[in-house]
Amino acid sequence: MNLIRLSLAERKYIVESIEEDIRTDGRSCEDYRQIEIETRNLPNTNGSSRCKIGKTEVLVGVKAEVVDSDLHNPSIGKINISVDCSATASPHLAGRGSETMEQEVLSVLNLLYSSIDALNLTDLCIVKGESCWLLNIDVLFIQCGGNLFDAASFALKAALHSTTMPDVSVAGEGIEMELEISDDPYKVWKLNTSMCPICITLYQEGESFAVDLTEEESECSTGHIHVGVLPSGEVSAMEKSGAGNLEPIALLEMIDAAIRIGTDIHKQLHSHLLAESTTATL
Amino acid sequence: MLGTLENSIRVRPISSELSILGNCDGSARVKQGNSSVMVGIWGPVEVKQSKEDPEKCVIETTVKGATGQGSPLDKMYEEAVRQTCEQVVITSAHPRTCIQVIVQVESEDGAILAVMKNALCLALMDAGLPMRSMFAGVSCAQQENEELMWDPTAEEEEESTAQYTFVYENSRNNVIYVHCTGESTVEQYMLALQKSRQVATEVFGFYRESFEKLLRKDVKFQMLLPPIIKGEILEEPE
Amino acid sequence: MDIVRAPYKRTRVIASQGEDLEQHIVTPGDVITQNLDFMKSHGTALSHDHICATVAGAVYKVDKLVSVKGVNNRYRGEIGDVVVGRITEVQQKKWKVDAGSRLDSQLQLTSVYLPGNISRRKTLNDELMMREYFTEGDLVVAEVADVGNVDGMLKLHMRSNKYGKLPEGVLIKVPSVLIKRSKLHFHRLPCNATVILGNNGFVWVGPHFSPDQPIEPFTLNSRETIARLCNVIKALAAYGVQLFDTIILTAYDISMKYKVKELLNAEVMEHVAQESYEHSLHQNL
Numbered sequence: 001m002n003l004i005r006l007s008l009a010e011r012k013y014i015v016e017s018i019e020e021d022i023r024t025d026g027r028s029c030e031d032y033r034q035i036e037i038e039t040r041n042l043p044n045t046n047g048s049s050r051c052k053i054g055k056t057e058v059l060v061g062v063k064a065e066v067v068d069s070d071l072h073n074p075s076i077g078k079i080n081i082s083v084d085c086s087a088t089a090s091p092h093l094a095g096r097g098s099e100t101m102e103q104e105v106l107s108v109l110n111l112l113y114s115s116i117d118a119l120n121l122t123d124l125c126i127v128k129g130e131s132c133w134l135l136n137i138d139v140l141f142i143q144c145g146g147n148l149f150d151a152a153s154f155a156l157k158a159a160l161h162s163t164t165m166p167d168v169s170v171a172g173e174g175i176e177m178e179l180e181i182s183d184d185p186y187k188v189w190k191l192n193t194s195m196c197p198i199c200i201t202l203y204q205e206g207e208s209f210a211v212d213l214t215e216e217e218s219e220c221s222t223g224h225i226h227v228g229v230l231p232s233g234e235v236s237a238m239e240k241s242g243a244g245n246l247e248p249i250a251l252l253e254m255i256d257a258a259i260r261i262g263t264d265i266h267k268q269l270h271s272h273l274l275a276e277s278t279t280a281t282l
Numbered sequence: 283m284l285g286t287l288e289n290s291i292r293v294r295p296i297s298s299e300l301s302i303l304g305n306c307d308g309s310a311r312v313k314q315g316n317s318s319v320m321v322g323i324w325g326p327v328e329v330k331q332s333k334e335d336p337e338k339c340v341i342e343t344t345v346k347g348a349t350g351q352g353s354p355l356d357k358m359y360e361e362a363v364r365q366t367c368e369q370v371v372i373t374s375a376h377p378r379t380c381i382q383v384i385v386q387v388e389s390e391d392g393a394i395l396a397v398m399k400n401a402l403c404l405a406l407m408d409a410g411l412p413m414r415s416m417f418a419g420v421s422c423a424q425q426e427n428e429e430l431m432w433d434p435t436a437e438e439e440e441e442s443t444a445q446y447t448f449v450y451e452n453s454r455n456n457v458i459y460v461h462c463t464g465e466s467t468v469e470q471y472m473l474a475l476q477k478s479r480q481v482a483t484e485v486f487g488f489y490r491e492s493f494e495k496l497l498r499k500d501v502k503f504q505m506l507l508p509p510i511i512k513g514e515i516l517e518e519p520e
Numbered sequence: 521m522d523i524v525r526a527p528y529k530r531t532r533v534i535a536s537q538g539e540d541l542e543q544h545i546v547t548p549g550d551v552i553t554q555n556l557d558f559m560k561s562h563g564t565a566l567s568h569d570h571i572c573a574t575v576a577g578a579v580y581k582v583d584k585l586v587s588v589k590g591v592n593n594r595y596r597g598e599i600g601d602v603v604v605g606r607i608t609e610v611q612q613k614k615w616k617v618d619a620g621s622r623l624d625s626q627l628q629l630t631s632v633y634l635p636g637n638i639s640r641r642k643t644l645n646d647e648l649m650m651r652e653y654f655t656e657g658d659l660v661v662a663e664v665a666d667v668g669n670v671d672g673m674l675k676l677h678m679r680s681n682k683y684g685k686l687p688e689g690v691l692i693k694v695p696s697v698l699i700k701r702s703k704l705h706f707h708r709l710p711c712n713a714t715v716i717l718g719n720n721g722f723v724w725v726g727p728h729f730s731p732d733q734p735i736e737p738f739t740l741n742s743r744e745t746i747a748r749l750c751n752v753i754k755a756l757a758a759y760g761v762q763l764f765d766t767i768i769l770t771a772y773d774i775s776m777k778y779k780v781k782e783l784l785n786a787e788v789m790e791h792v793a794q795e796s797y798e799h800s801l802h803q804n805l
Binding site: 005006007008009010012013016017020022023024025026027028031032033034035036037038050052265268269272276 | 522523524525526527528606608656657658659685686687688689690691726738740743744746747748750751779780781783784785786
């Protein structure tokens with residue numbers, strides 16, 4: 001996404017700042033900017049969230065619907081993620097410009113949630129072989145200011161955490177089976193998000209690497225890796241993109257950093273979401 | 283705000299936020315009930331020579347719906363937005379430039395075209411683009427029993443036999459845009475048109491309030507003001 | 521450090537309470553006056569038999585000139601302004617510069633101070649070597665020579681060696697109205713950094729530099745100083761405080777009790793901006 005053209009002088013300053021561990025805004029390479037998260041902000045959804053990191057702002061909405069179970073996987077539910085970048089994010093992205101970016105983010109999110117264990121899909125099964133829940137997850141970027149992947153993954157986890165699923169009662173059998181979806185706002189259940197991963201993206205800059213890059217810093221980066229980190233500190237997924245080459249030792253260091261940072265953010269995210277839900281009203 | 287409407291006209295509470303997008307020259311979000319639309323304006327900016335017009339600025343519009351997938355309605359909204367911009371914005375003031383208007387529907391619950399027009403007007407004012415007047419969108423749905431539901435929700439729209447959206451400008455209170463779907467008689471249409479004027483007036487009052495609030499809080503604006511000399515007023519207009 | 525949090529509701533720094541503004545605020549289409557003797561300036565237009573407003577803002581009257589000033593306006597430019605800009609295109613005999621105004625500004629090859637004699641005629645060689653001087657992406661500082669009447673396009677020139685390409689540093693963009701008009705734009709601050717406040721709202725922060733001399737290599741301290749200045753300028757701008765050298769230094773001193781990265785927190789930014797603003801009012805700067 002070449003939106004900003006930087007001079008050689010600025011690039012040199014940015015890259016050397018990262019190598020010296022004092023970035024242009026004073027952060028160290030492993031510091032994130034403040035992550036603002038709020039949930040239940042969109043009406044007409046089962047769950048929603050908004051995440052803001054610096055200038056980047058992303059909205060996630062979760063809508064549940066009942067569909068037929070998959071023939072090959074009769075005892076689990078389904079999720080369908082779609083990513084959209086609003087043209088308001090930058091006028092350069094109006095029209096087709098945003099497609100590459102949307103696809104990249106989508107592929108990372110799909111990678112994180114490709115495992116059945118990420119979001120316990122067996123919970124989403126209603127009647128084995130017949131019906132199950134499909135979660136339609138819409139990710140919308142309102143503004144882009146660097147580090148889109150991580151922001152999307154935080155917002156996604158928060159939205160799933162805030163999602164309330166209605167109770168379903170099954171009557172009858174076979175062809176006469178009828179599903180009744182309860183309207184009762186008190187008879188709801190929550191998804192189990194304890195195994196939902198978040199994405200920590202590490203960008204290579206010169207001889208060093210850093211997290212949470214601003215747009216200017218992203219212009220100077222040569223390659224990056226996405227690491228899916230679980231609350232337990234395990235790595236659930238990993239992907240490398242971009243043009244640069246990585247030494248194996250550097251790669252191990254980057255993954256270690258991702259685990260360190262990821263577990264810390266998981267803890268903070270978890271306590272923030274708990275605090276938010278106890279103060280929220282139904 | 284809604285105290286002066288006659289009893290039969292009930293509209294949902296309206297709220298707005300201005301200057302919300304740092305990247306854009308002007309932006310606004312308008313919420314009416316559960317319908318929410320955000321508009322970002324970028325410009326006037328340079329435009330490619332092939333697209334430029336030596337006498338006025340070119341207006342480009344993009345509309346994106348609430349769900350990621352595009353729909354044929356988006357094209358219709360883009361045209362509606364562009365038309366209103368061409369009518370209201372004084373395009374001859376900025377020749378050889380381009381104004382980009384980006385509309386993002388955040389959530390849909392009826393009257394979406396009216397909400398879009400309202401957000402558009404506030405965003406254009408926020409961007410400081412020269413305009414001939416302000417404009418406001420009013421939407422209503424006609425039920426089977428001929429009752430008019432103003433600022434309808436999606437459910438009310440679905441159950442109605444006809445839906446109207448009128449856009450008024452405020453220098454002479456004339457209609458500048460009309461969109462109708464469904465079936466109705468000429469008399470029913472005229473009644474809806476006549477009553478919609480009141481709602482439009484309310485919306486204009488709401489715009490003024492929003493801007494006064496914004497300007498009062500803005501230090502940059504306060505600094506632009508000359509020291510006000512007591513007793514000096516401009517000629518009172520008639 | 522706690523980084524996950526709920527959204528922070530920003531409030532703006534309020535200037536002096538001032539007079540009641542109601543009578544002066546207009547919206548597009550509002551009649552300003554029936555008296556056609558007034559000369560119309562920005563934000564106004566003639567409509568039939570009266571002068572009306574075309575933007576939302578306050579009416580500003582100076583003698584016989586009436587205009588309406590709103591909040592968000594692109595940089596207009598005036599002759600003599602000093603601006604920081606980014607080269608977007610290299611064309612034949614001129615560069616196109618993005619200085620945040622409506623149209624890209626122009627910098628003619630003939631208007632540039634080149635090494636050697638102060639104003640020698642440019643040769644063919646010079647034309648071919650244009651990219652050696654400034655290429656796409658470079659940051660430059662120049663003066664506004666002329667403003668186009670119809671389209672407002674700015675023509676820039678560099679008449680002395682203090683203008684030219686900027687070395688390693690950071691560019692920050694703030695609303696152009698926040699740059700206080702003053703005779704000085706290049707500020708060599710005592711903390712060993714230079715701040716250039718372009719009238720167009722482009723602010724450059726970097727080390728001290730002299731024309732034609734390489735800059736000193738950076739130390740951890742100098743990088744920290746530059747980062748702190750950047751954050752402080754962003755904080756002041758976020759709260760609508762006008763920028764000039766003394767208030768930036770005041771804010772820098774006030775910010776010393778925080779770590780540089782803490783200045784990115786919304787509450788800290790607000791606190792620094794508020795205190796600096798009050799301090800400057802108190803000092804009557």
